[in-house]
Amino acid sequence: MVSTGDINPFGSIDIGLGAIGSALLIFFLIIFIILLVGGLVIWRINAKKYKYRIPLQKKVGNIVIRVGTYVAKDFPIGRAGDKLWLVKLKGAKKYIPPATLQTAPFEYTHFEREDGEWINISMPDVDEIMKKHKVKYVHQDMRANRVAINTLLDQRFTDKSFWDKYGNMIVNIIMYLVITVCMVIIFWQWSDIVDKTSQLLQQIIDYDKAKSIIPALTLLFFRRRK
Numbered sequence: 001m002v003s004t005g006d007i008n009p010f011g012s013i014d015i016g017l018g019a020i021g022s023a024l025l026i027f028f029l030i031i032f033i034i035l036l037v038g039g040l041v042i043w044r045i046n047a048k049k050y051k052y053r054i055p056l057q058k059k060v061g062n063i064v065i066r067v068g069t070y071v072a073k074d075f076p077i078g079r080a081g082d083k084l085w086l087v088k089l090k091g092a093k094k095y096i097p098p099a100t101l102q103t104a105p106f107e108y109t110h111f112e113r114e115d116g117e118w119i120n121i122s123m124p125d126v127d128e129i130m131k132k133h134k135v136k137y138v139h140q141d142m143r144a145n146r147v148a149i150n151t152l153l154d155q156r157f158t159d160k161s162f163w164d165k166y167g168n169m170i171v172n173i174i175m176y177l178v179i180t181v182c183m184v185i186i187f188w189q190w191s192d193i194v195d196k197t198s199q200l201l202q203q204i205i206d207y208d209k210a211k212s213i214i215p216a217l218t219l220l221f222f223r224r225r226k
Contacts, residue, residue, distance in 0.1 A: 051106055052073065
């Protein structure tokens with residue numbers, strides 16, 4: 001026969017719960033674990049529904065900047081298959097029509113007009129625009145900087161010593177080995193820690209029982225003497 005004490009993870013530590021207390025403890029632990037796992041699963045499912053990314057651009061001053069990146073999910077309306085997008089904002093929600101112009105996989109860039117309306121936009125083809133307007137744009141400074149950066153990188157990687165090349169990797173390996181050894185030692189000593197903790201709790205319980213028994217014996221002694 002298997003009793004509640006056999007499946008109790010705290011069976012080696014006698015804290016005076018008894019059979020009923022142990023059963024209730026196991027029951028509430030199981031309920032807590034089920035609620036925790038269920039909450040995590042529900043949160044993960046709801047998070048995966050927000051599969052669309054919406055970078056929002058807006059004109060601030062005379063410059064168009066990105067003011068934020070939001071997430072959205074499908075929001076069905078009616079029974080004919082129509083839907084909207086529910087955008088998750090900070091402390092608010094916004095419903096917009098489904099976008100069609102992608103700037104990346106599952107990413108739909110929008111622009112906020114002066115009246116607050118969001119418009120789905122795509123990135124322009126800069127080369128095509130320059131060819132259309134017959135513009136030949138050459139940035140000499142960028143070319144010079146690129147050449148200088150390539151030369152600097154070649155010199156740096158060519159003149160590197162062994163420690164410069166592999167120093168970070170060696171330090172990381174040593175750190176991982178130290179952490180692994182420490183974890184092995186901790187788990188190896190875990191049984192001794194549990195046993196000592198059990199003995200300490202038992203001593204505390206015995207001390208509390210002695211404190212409650214001594215006044216009772218003293219009172220009984222004085223009553224008999226009287």
